[in-house]
Amino acid sequence: MTETKQYTIDETYAQKRIDHVLAQLNNEASRSQVQSWVKDGYVTVNQTPVKNNYKCQIGDVIEWQEPEPEDMSLEPENIPLDIRYEDEHLLVVNKPKGMVVHPAFGHESGTLVNALLYHCDDLSGINGVNRPGIVHRIDKDTSGLLVVAKHDQAHERLSEQLANKDIKRQYEALVHGVISHELGTIDAPIGRDANDRQKMAIVDGGKPAITHFSVVEQFQDYTHVSCELETGRTHQIRVHFKYINHPLVGDPKYGYRKTLDVDGQALHAKSLSFLHPVSGEEMMMAAEPPQIFLDTIDQIKKMS
Structure with missing residues (x-):
């Protein structure tokens, strides 16, 4: 479980639903994720559990915890890849328009990662089990080149180049x-x-x-x-x-x-x-x- 976060309601969020407020305060969480936190008791207002339709009042103290995300069960999928370069350390792939780079809520399969897992025996694990090998991303409907790391050393050095x-x-x-x-x-x-x-x-x-x-x-x-x-x-x-x-x-x-x-x-x-x-x-x-x-x-x- 992550640390407890706290926010005191002011005019900005007065009379707004609690799930709307939390979605605004947590940029990386979807509305449905936030609603599940409320439903499962990870959110309190003035130290009392509430429902998703609760409307916040000025001075309310919201406290919440984000449950640790569950790792998705990634399956290798035999999806053709347009590989422009490959050796034992990395590969460069030309991602087609319409393909999601890695699994996420609503896109659990058919992604570039699923295809890479079928193609490669090893991928770096620095970004966790849901994003193996992924050094950088492009949007689903953007086509083009991505570099993928096959082991952690390659990933670290490529990430350093990206940061620099x-x-x-x-x-x-x-x-x-x-x-x-x-x-x-x-x-x-x-x-x-x-x-x-x-x-x-x-x-x-x-x-x-x-x-x-x-x-x-x-x-x-x-x-x-x-x-x-x-x-x-x-x-x-x-x-x-x-x-x-x-x-x-x-x-x-x-x-x-x-x-x-x-x-x-x-x-x-x-x-x-x-x-x-x-x-x-x-x-x-x-x-x-x-x-x-x-x-x-x-x-x-x-x-x-």
Whole structure:
């Protein structure tokens, strides 16, 4: 069991349901998880258990504990992988659009991790049993390159490169509107959206986030851009381009309602460069965007 946390209700959460309040206070927990904590007695208000529909009053003292998460039973699954490099220390895989990287609530199977467990005898265990080998992630509907560690030493050295910004990642994206200048840098801190905990946003006091971009091609109502991440915040490219009023084509979370149908954001992790964690050799990988990305460019050209 984790440590007991405490919060005193003020005007911000007065008359709000207890499950809503706890979901806002616990960024990593889903609403259904919070509701189970309340139901199972891990939450008290003024030292008394309550129900999920309890409406908080100013001055209420909420105390709660987060039960230790149960490890999922991960099963190897024979899912084809597009592997661009592999040796006894690591592999680089081109993740398809629509595939979740690791199991989570609502996505217990069919993930990249399930496929990796079938393909590999060993994966690093640094991130726990639910995320073996995973050094960094990309969103479900973002395609492209990921490096995976086969043992802990490789994982530690790759993570160190990631923290030191020595792993270079380049993305391609299609955005709404015409960006008139050829080069740009978006430097804006990212944190949890105060009004919707399922989203990230540009917020004062957020974590530093920097995205460099260049224009690949301009169209009548859209722009094809290449992006390089200096930091790696959750949804960084998607949030940053929304911030400058050029949201990604197809983005269901941060984009326009009226957009092109590309089954999620038009974003692809095109290239990856890093030093091999054992040999020190410079590794450079590239993968062209998937066909749906290229077809969307053709569609935009016909519309222009």
